Amino acid sequence: MSVSNSDLSSSASPSDDSQRASDPLLGRRLLIVEDDPYIALALEExxxxxxxxxxxMARSLEEAVRLSRGDGVDLALLDVNIGHEKIDPVADALAARGCPFIFTTGCGRAGLPEAHLERAMVEKPFYVEEILAALRAELARAEER
Structure with a gap:
């Protein structure tokens, strides 16, 4: 599964200062777990x-688990399948410390970890607006708790 840079393009301008100043994502520290290097790079940029x-930025489950246990992450974007491994231990670690996260997957809800079926999910291929909206919604949900 690949996502091209055009899939991540946006009609929204990242430089619209009036909207950016009030964006709850501004300055938040994001962990990206994605095993496809092209998707990972496009997401990062x-x-x-x-x-x-x-x-x-984690491309392996081991690295993702290590990063998810640190306190330098405010939210996370998790690919459900990292190679042949499932993202479950990373989702569990983030949930245990109350860190909001969303899943990305090409497999639909059936592929989500059983313990996290209620979490937000964005299906591949995706657009940046979908990712941003899901991250904002999950952050708001976490702040209500």
Whole structure:
């Protein structure tokens, strides 16, 4: 599954100062877990343009687990399948410390970890607006708790 840069393009301008100043994502530290290097790079470049700070980029489950246990992450974007491994331990670690996250997948809800079926999900291929909206919604939900 690949996502082209055009899939991550946006009609929204990341430089619209009036909207950016009030964006709850501005300055938040994001962990991206994605095993496809092209998707990972496109996400990193695009999401940083919208004011997110990329706190970590993991392409393996081991690295993702390590990064998810640190306190330098405010929210996370998790690919459900990392190679042949499932993202479950990373989702569990983030949930245990109350860190909001969303899943990305090409498999639909059936592929989500059983313990996290209620979490937000964005299906591949996706657009940046979908990712941003899901991250904002999950952050708001976490702040209500």
């Amino acid at each position: 695009t999401l940083s343009e919208f004011g997110l700070i990329i706190a970590g």
